[in-house]
Amino acid sequence: MKITINIAEEFTRSPAGRHISDGPFSGEKFRQEFLLPALQNGSDVEVNLSGTLGFGSSFLEEAFGGLVRYCGLLASDLKKRLNIISPVKTYEQRIWRYINEAAPDSRR
């Protein structure tokens, strides 16, 4: 089974901010309300970035890097189950870089 998340249609066209306290459409909110529930469901997840008007590195890093840092997911597991559909190649590259560079947070 595959779950598709279209950020522009289901979340917002202009996601920005890192933490929930930053604003209404932050990376942390997207991770907690969309990404993590879909991944915890055990299914493959496709995230479609088309139609959005920019992200900001904080949003992308927190949403995707945060999966490894705070949620106990492994980069190797995400590579198998997470698929990024992007109008621009750089977004996909950056997301995978953030996932690969994120280290589990020992404080959590």
Next chain:
Amino acid sequence: MKLLTYKAKLRQLRFVKWGNEKRCKCKPNKRINRRSGHDSHIKTVRVPKLLQYHVPRQTRYIFEEFTKDVEFNLNQGRSVLIDFSDTIRLYPCGLLLLMGLIESWNNSYPGKLQATYPLDDRVEQMLQQVQLLEKLGLPARKTITHIDVTRWHYFSGVDVDAGQTDPFKLEMLNIIPEEEGLALFDCINEAMTNVKQHAYSKGNEGGWWMFATVSESKIYVAIHDRGMSIPVTLLNRPTVGDIFKIRHFRRDADGELIAAATGARTNTKLPWRGQGLPEMLEFASKYPKSGLGIYSRNGFFRYSPDNTHAHGKLDTAVNGTLVLWMVDLSREQE
């Protein structure tokens, strides 16, 4: 010049006061200035003809003198009448700083600020568009039609709400390819995030103001906040180098710290944080005629269209941070 004794000075002052009261024919505590027709207990401060801060240095000096004059009189307990009658041109840098200052003055000295309507129609429309006249107690009376006003998008807020910038972004997508546009939007979103995360961290809430416009192939974005300045943010966790700079090069330490922030130095010391300014600089450096100016506390950093970096010291500190970003997407020089 003849020196007066203390008694003679008092006598002279009493005489002038008596003369004023007689001329005004009104109660001594409600004197009217004959020339301006305003209450003489209110100090009138004229806004500069060109409300500009960024460059040249002379206009920055004039702007600083104007704000010092207002602040001095408010500190003395006087009411201040901000007189816009000389002003014929507003620049985003000067207007953003003035908006921040007026918010701060209104909070610190409630009810002490008044203003006159500008004589210039375009200036009045702009001040109305950004609701500055309302904040100074003047109701809006114009219909905003001037192209120099309508072409500027104005955004403000407390949180990171990039959705309000959508009209500007959609306008940009009409003139630039999607890939370049998205990279530019990333920078704008990240700059807003930076304000929230760095300038107003630790429960210190505050606002930001942004102007943005597209003109042919040029994109201008100006953002101002009155939170913690970049030097203060970085010095929360100083490096050995910072301590050395502050001790030995104190005059220009702020400029050096701002320059360091454009190279991804951040107070969190986390490599994935504080990418807003470096991304803006990187984007500007891709296009030959683009520039970036950052003013914060007593320092400034400038990246000029001729690919030169400069940083230095400001005579008067800026409260918070002002970022001016210009990207020229034309590739004529490449």
